Amino acid sequence: MGSDLSIVNSARISYNRDSKELDYKDERLIKYLLKNKHTSPFEHVLFTFNIKTPLFIARQWMRHRTWSFNEISRRYTDENIEFYIPKEFRLQKDDNKQMSSEEVLSETESFLYHSEIRNQCLISLQIYSEMVSKGVAREIARGILPQFMYTNFFGTVDLHNLLHFLELRTHIHSQHEMRLYAIAIENIVKEVVPITYKYWKELKEE
Numbered sequence: 001m002g003s004d005l006s007i008v009n010s011a012r013i014s015y016n017r018d019s020k021e022l023d024y025k026d027e028r029l030i031k032y033l034l035k036n037k038h039t040s041p042f043e044h045v046l047f048t049f050n051i052k053t054p055l056f057i058a059r060q061w062m063r064h065r066t067w068s069f070n071e072i073s074r075r076y077t078d079e080n081i082e083f084y085i086p087k088e089f090r091l092q093k094d095d096n097k098q099m100s101s102e103e104v105l106s107e108t109e110s111f112l113y114h115s116e117i118r119n120q121c122l123i124s125l126q127i128y129s130e131m132v133s134k135g136v137a138r139e140i141a142r143g144i145l146p147q148f149m150y151t152n153f154f155g156t157v158d159l160h161n162l163l164h165f166l167e168l169r170t171h172i173h174s175q176h177e178m179r180l181y182a183i184a185i186e187n188i189v190k191e192v193v194p195i196t197y198k199y200w201k202e203l204k205e206e
């Protein structure tokens with residue numbers, strides 16, 4: 001909801017003025033607002049995303065308190081359980097405690113772990129389904145399901161907080177899988193608010 005024009009008009013209400021179409025002055029205003037951290041006009045542009053992602057990425061995502069979330073509940077449903085099974089296994093980086101390096105396991109070892117993870121996930125799913133079929137409550141049976149399980153949520157956020165999210169989550173320190181989502185979102189932002197995106201990127205690179 002909203003556009004570059006909504007940002008300009010939210011800012012110009014201070015003067016009781018509005019624009020019908022974005023002109024050069026409006027573009028300069030967006031740049032000025034970004035540069036001087038007049039952030040509230042950017043809160044009038046809202047995004048809702050429907051995200052399917054493994055649990056371990058959803059956990060990182062939901063640390064962003066300025067988003068509103070609603071997620072599938074495994075207390076309510078035992079259907080459509082899917083797993084993310086990695087094909088490539090990045091190695092731990094030597095000089096950074098949290099990051100992975102660009103180096104990966106050999107193809108043979110990767111293939112082995114890919115199929116072992118797949119088997120483990122299927123075993124977990126089998127035990128889960130058995131428990132549910134015996135009447136165990138979904139809220140306790142779900143404990144056996146691994147972090148590779150996909151979850152599905154809606155997340156709504158305003159542009160100001162989304163740009164903050166992008167700064168953190170497209171950064172090289174962010175987990176690779178999380179960065180892929182953030183980069184996809186960055187491309188959406190670029191389409192929806194091209195002028196804001198242009199100046200935000202410029203300022204980031206200054």
Ligand SMILES: Cc1cc2nc3c(=O)[nH]c(=O)nc-3n(C[C@H](O)[C@H](O)[C@H](O)COP(=O)(O)OP(=O)(O)OC[C@H]3O[C@@H](n4cnc5c(N)ncnc54)[C@H](O)[C@@H]3O)c2cc1C
Nearest residue numbers: 060063064065066067098161164165168169171173174175
């Ligand atoms: C690379 C990376 C590694 C991380 N590693 C860890 C880790 O090891 N362990 C861990 O627990 N977390 C970790 N985090 C999560 C991190 O600490 C933040 O919780 C997360 O990035 C959300 O950032 P945020 O609080 O700025 O965003 P949001 O929650 O969206 O908040 C946006 C801004 O609003 C303000 N704000 C929101 N809530 C409050 C509040 N209650 N009080 C004051 N100001 C508030 C702050 O200015 C904040 O920057 C990591 C994050 C990144 C990007």
